[in-house]
Amino acid sequence: MFEARLLQASLLKKILESIKDLVESANFDCSPEGISLQAMDGTHVTLINLVLRNEGFETYNCDRSLSLGLSLVSLSKILKCAGNDDTLTIRARDNESDTVTFVFESPKNDRVSDFEIKLIDIKNEQYSIRKSDYSAVIKMPSAELQRICRDLSIIGEIVTISANKEGVKFSVSGDSGSGNITIKPTSDSDVPAEQATVIESKEPVVLNFALKFLSNFTKATPLSPMVTLSMSEGIPVVVEYKIDDLGFLGFFLAPKIE
Amino acid sequence: MFEARLLQASLLKKILESIKDLVESANFDCSPEGISLQAMDGTHVTLINLVLRNEGFETYNCDRSLSLGLSLVSLSKILKCAGNDDTLTIRARDNESDTVTFVFESPKNDRVSDFEIKLIDIKNEQYSIRKSDYSAVIKMPSAELQRICRDLSIIGEIVTISANKEGVKFSVSGDSGSGNITIKPTSDSDVPAEQATVIESKEPVVLNFALKFLSNFTKATPLSPMVTLSMSEGIPVVVEYKIDDLGFLGFFLAPKIE
Amino acid sequence: MFEARLLQASLLKKILESIKDLVESANFDCSPEGISLQAMDGTHVTLINLVLRNEGFETYNCDRSLSLGLSLVSLSKILKCAGNDDTLTIRARDNESDTVTFVFESPKNDRVSDFEIKLIDIKNEQYSIRKSDYSAVIKMPSAELQRICRDLSIIGEIVTISANKEGVKFSVSGDSGSGNITIKPTSDSDVPAEQATVIESKEPVVLNFALKFLSNFTKATPLSPMVTLSMSEGIPVVVEYKIDDLGFLGFFLAPKIE
Numbered sequence: 001m002f003e004a005r006l007l008q009a010s011l012l013k014k015i016l017e018s019i020k021d022l023v024e025s026a027n028f029d030c031s032p033e034g035i036s037l038q039a040m041d042g043t044h045v046t047l048i049n050l051v052l053r054n055e056g057f058e059t060y061n062c063d064r065s066l067s068l069g070l071s072l073v074s075l076s077k078i079l080k081c082a083g084n085d086d087t088l089t090i091r092a093r094d095n096e097s098d099t100v101t102f103v104f105e106s107p108k109n110d111r112v113s114d115f116e117i118k119l120i121d122i123k124n125e126q127y128s129i130r131k132s133d134y135s136a137v138i139k140m141p142s143a144e145l146q147r148i149c150r151d152l153s154i155i156g157e158i159v160t161i162s163a164n165k166e167g168v169k170f171s172v173s174g175d176s177g178s179g180n181i182t183i184k185p186t187s188d189s190d191v192p193a194e195q196a197t198v199i200e201s202k203e204p205v206v207l208n209f210a211l212k213f214l215s216n217f218t219k220a221t222p223l224s225p226m227v228t229l230s231m232s233e234g235i236p237v238v239v240e241y242k243i244d245d246l247g248f249l250g251f252f253l254a255p256k257i258e
Numbered sequence: 259m260f261e262a263r264l265l266q267a268s269l270l271k272k273i274l275e276s277i278k279d280l281v282e283s284a285n286f287d288c289s290p291e292g293i294s295l296q297a298m299d300g301t302h303v304t305l306i307n308l309v310l311r312n313e314g315f316e317t318y319n320c321d322r323s324l325s326l327g328l329s330l331v332s333l334s335k336i337l338k339c340a341g342n343d344d345t346l347t348i349r350a351r352d353n354e355s356d357t358v359t360f361v362f363e364s365p366k367n368d369r370v371s372d373f374e375i376k377l378i379d380i381k382n383e384q385y386s387i388r389k390s391d392y393s394a395v396i397k398m399p400s401a402e403l404q405r406i407c408r409d410l411s412i413i414g415e416i417v418t419i420s421a422n423k424e425g426v427k428f429s430v431s432g433d434s435g436s437g438n439i440t441i442k443p444t445s446d447s448d449v450p451a452e453q454a455t456v457i458e459s460k461e462p463v464v465l466n467f468a469l470k471f472l473s474n475f476t477k478a479t480p481l482s483p484m485v486t487l488s489m490s491e492g493i494p495v496v497v498e499y500k501i502d503d504l505g506f507l508g509f510f511l512a513p514k515i516e
Numbered sequence: 517m518f519e520a521r522l523l524q525a526s527l528l529k530k531i532l533e534s535i536k537d538l539v540e541s542a543n544f545d546c547s548p549e550g551i552s553l554q555a556m557d558g559t560h561v562t563l564i565n566l567v568l569r570n571e572g573f574e575t576y577n578c579d580r581s582l583s584l585g586l587s588l589v590s591l592s593k594i595l596k597c598a599g600n601d602d603t604l605t606i607r608a609r610d611n612e613s614d615t616v617t618f619v620f621e622s623p624k625n626d627r628v629s630d631f632e633i634k635l636i637d638i639k640n641e642q643y644s645i646r647k648s649d650y651s652a653v654i655k656m657p658s659a660e661l662q663r664i665c666r667d668l669s670i671i672g673e674i675v676t677i678s679a680n681k682e683g684v685k686f687s688v689s690g691d692s693g694s695g696n697i698t699i700k701p702t703s704d705s706d707v708p709a710e711q712a713t714v715i716e717s718k719e720p721v722v723l724n725f726a727l728k729f730l731s732n733f734t735k736a737t738p739l740s741p742m743v744t745l746s747m748s749e750g751i752p753v754v755v756e757y758k759i760d761d762l763g764f765l766g767f768f769l770a771p772k773i774e
Contacts, residue, residue: 110455112442151597154597176587176590179630187626188626331692367700368713370697373696374694
């Protein structure tokens with residue numbers, strides 16, 4: 001028996017909105033420690049890494065590990081039925097069951113919704129995610145990254161990200177012209193530390209990425225006011241959104257080689 | 259001579275938005291008692307019943323009954339020109355005239371708009387609307403019904419509505435999965451009586467409906483904060499929106515037989 | 517060397533949004549007095565006349581006149597990257613250069629964006645704009661004109677504007693019916709003078725215009741709360757939006773002869 005209760009159904013709704021256009025279906029791996037999901041997009045260019053720890057749930061019961069294979073399209077349709085303030089309970093019987101149940105309850109308990117989704121069989125691939133010692137780690141407002149991706153997408157398809165201690169430069173070039181947007185570390189001491197742009201740079205780094213994927217990652221913006229970009233030459237950038245006390249949603253994107 | 263003046267042109271605008279996608283053209287039957295409209299949609303599955311009583315108008319003059327046949331598409335285009343706070347005057351000469359005039363006046367009287375629409379000849383069918391003693395009468399927030407129809411439409415095409423004293427359950431099933439949304443009567447005494455969900459149930463009732471039509475009815479949501487569903491086995495459900503002191507807009511929908 | 521700095525990049529953004537659907541590319545003529553642009557739409561029915569005076573800029577340096585030929589489509593894409601509170605600096609070297617640079621700076625200076633656009637060669641046509649002594653000059657809220665154009669476009673394609681001392685009547689006729697919207701001069705003394713509808717009429721005037729073009733002009737509504745229509749029989753109407761202390765954006769539209 002697996003049962004996990006989340007105070008905010010809207011959190012899972014936002015997670016699904018962030019990943020459902022990248023991956024059609026995936027395994028939610030439930031263990032006593034929490035729920036995790038790892039999946040690559042169809043073109044094998046980006047890897048999604050979702051971690052939701054048991055202590056972030058209102059209640060969490062998992063006797064033994066099980067893998068819930070779900071169509072993310074179907075799940076996102078069903079999560080659209082959750083009200084913004086609804087709680088969510090996920091229920092699955094042991095591995096023999098072929099459905100999982102999602103229950104949404106309104107705060108006043110005057111509306112209860114329960115949905116059953118059929119489980120599907122998905123080959124469980126294991127991706128090794130190595131912790132790197134990155135050349136540059138940038139923490140910046142997630143809305144700012146979203147805006148930059150949206151704006152630069154109008155002009156070109158490839159963004160060059162150059163980071164050093166002084167700032168991060170996003171450059172693009174296309175038929176209309178070329179441009180650079182430069183973000184500097186926050187120097188204004190009135191800005192609270194948790195909203196400040198911070199750049200940790202060991203050595204300058206310059207990488208090219210497909211804007212299409214970066215833009216897609218920024219659909220996770222509603223999950224967190226800040227986003228972290230970790231970059232080193234020759235390895236994938238990690239774009240990571242913290243999810244309250246629950247865990248995080250990370251995206252890996254391989255750089256374009258010119 | 260027929261002349262009726264309504265303080266809020268926006269009311270007729272909202273009525274037209276609710277019915278124009280169901281019926282292309284209809285007769286507005288004007289009598290000394292008020293204006294009424296009865297029309298079936300093209301597929302003869304739903305019946306619209308609109309009643310606007312004379313006492314709800316600012317002024318109302320109707321010597322003898324006349325039938326104004328109008329293209330609802332044209333009328334809705336013209337009502338789009340009414341400001342939200344405009345008053346509306348409807349004017350028609352006796353049966354010999356072939357146009358009707360709609361006049362919108364802004365509150366400060368600095369903008370006056372008048373529009374003429376050609377009358378069209380529509381066969382006047384009389385529908386007998388029997389008052390039934392329904393098995394279940396549900397009064398609930400109209401926005402809630404709209405949301406349920408919108409959410410469940412994502413999952414399937416047919417909704418099963420099951421009502422008894424404890425609550426109303428809306429069930430749907432589709433390729434993504436299946437689900438139920440259950441609404442319970444308001445028990446919280448802090449909710450004012452006019453906003454409370456109330457279920458009057460003589461005997462349990464279970465009926466199936468095409469979500470497409472129910473969703474269409476909920477376009478009337480801006481007309482009233484509450485909606486009433488009256489149901490009995492084997493006869494059409496009535497979905498009714500009260501229009502302030504003016505009257506009501508009701509929709510009849512035959513249940514689907516499995 | 518040409519360099520002009522504007523406190524509100526959003527002003528140029530709004531100007532481009534107003535004209536980019538009428539004209540594909542145009543010369544920005546920069547002289548010591550300021551920047552001006554004159555261009556006709558592809559069908560040669562409307563003329564755009566933009567004047568931005570040097571004194572409205574934060575700083576303005578122009579040694580000798582130069583003409584910056586730009587794709588308005590490209591420029592509008594690049595201006596989409598300007599934040600609402602960003603300042604804008606336009607920089608061009610002398611005539612030998614083949615690019616122009618636009619720099620956006622955020623108020624806190626934590627984001628700097630610079631864009632280069634290629635200059636294009638556009639034949640400089642000179643349009644003679646004669647000052648007329650118009651039969652009627654109407655100053656009215658720009659949002660009101662926008663609404664009238666939008667509303668009447670639903671009903672027909674040609675608007676007849678009739679102006680005299682008592683008011684301005686916008687008339688349209690189409691398959692749905694026909695209608696008139698009449699605007700009267702503001703008589704309410706509570707309305708501040710700068711928001712009041714004022715009609716100066718020497719003699720009554722009646723002119724027909726293509727609503728498509730008039731509607732297009734009203735995309736300039738965000739530039740100014742008021743708009744001025746200057747009309748005489750047989751010559752183009754001038755629809756003019758004042759741009760703060762900077763200048764104005766005017767549109768000329770030839771009347772339709774019946």
